[in-house]
Amino acid sequence: MTGAVRPTSRDVARAAGVSQATVSLVLGGKWRGRVSERTASAVRATADELGYRPNLAARSLRLGRTRTALLVVPALTNEYFARLYSGAAGVAAEHGFGVVLYPSPEGVGPARDPFGSARAAIDGVIASSMAADALAGIGDVGRDGGLPLVMLDSDPSAPQGPPTVNLAVGDGIRQVTRHLLDLGHRRFAHLAADVDTWTFRVRAEAVAAELAGVPGAVLTSERCALDVAAARAAAGRALDGPGPRPTALLCDGDVLAAGACKAVRGLGLRVPDDVSVSGFDDLSLASALDPELTSVRLPAEEVGSAGMRALLELLDGGTPRPSELPVELVVRGSTARPARRRP
DSSP states (O other), X not given: OTTOOOOOHHHHHHHHTSOHXXXXXXXXXXXXXXXXXXXXXXXXXXXXXXXXXXOHHHHHHHHTOXXXXXXXXXXXXXXXXXXXXXXXXXXXXXXXXXXXXXXOTTTTSOOOOSSSOHHXXXXXXXXXXXXXXXXXXXXXTTSTTSOOEEEESSXXXXXXXXXXXXXXXXXXXXXXXXXXXXXXXXXXXXXXXXXXXXXXXXHHXXXXXXXXTSTTOEEEEEEEOSSHHHHHHXXXXXXXXXXXXXXXXXXXXXXXXXXXXXXXXXXXXXXTTTOEEEOSBOOHHHHHXXXXXXXXXXXXXXXXXXXXXXXXXXXXXXXXXXXXXXXXXXXXXXXXXXXXXXX
């Protein structure tokens, strides 16, 4: 309402029946271990009811922070990264932070400083599906005295590396492989993303390891770019190459699986009657295909939330522990038992 008096933290404290210091702890995100969950919830509810908004400009001057985080992703065209941003932005908003989304001009790296002087514009960086050294051009990110850095979907074993929040991608591809083995498949082709990052290396290693001890199992691999046309060509090579035709195509992503389905149909074959196809990511695309795609569901919002919480912990002087979030196999109509006779 025009001319209305803006509520202060003192107003919130009085209405909630707590001290102004308690309000500051709760709304500043530093209440855990100092204030009960019930009190924190009551303070937040009171602040919302009164329409209280912290004076972020004054707080930033006091803390020497911009209260802005940079989220670096390989591309904006993938639904997964949009969901990742949503999770990070939600947690950031609870703590009076903003998140700037930045697609790396070179895909997985190297990323240039989008601000000219990132250290003057942001407080820290969250980077997804990239190598830490690809971010070296952004304000000495991750180095001593540089910008705090949290890596998502990145190698957790790097010595003295930044904190990581990962998905159990190895377990995800193993779940798909076991599902296909249980259906009776023994001839596999892996459509592997031609991107040299930890997440795709783990998938290739997990598929090979899972099939290594299975009698009669045969695995071939075709590398391709992360787009439908490249995947269609790669699947065509796998299906129309020398030797017995694969009965199952394991794809590193749903987009690759879409290309694989087109290749199957282009050869006059059917999914899943002649060839089973599986994806990874469980994007909206998975349920738009016909038949719907068996895929691995990734909790993208949770990854973004966990990454933002880890960055806030870093900014408060803490040391976040590496974390790994579980994934879930979603079985749909694109996978079935192999036909008895094969050409």
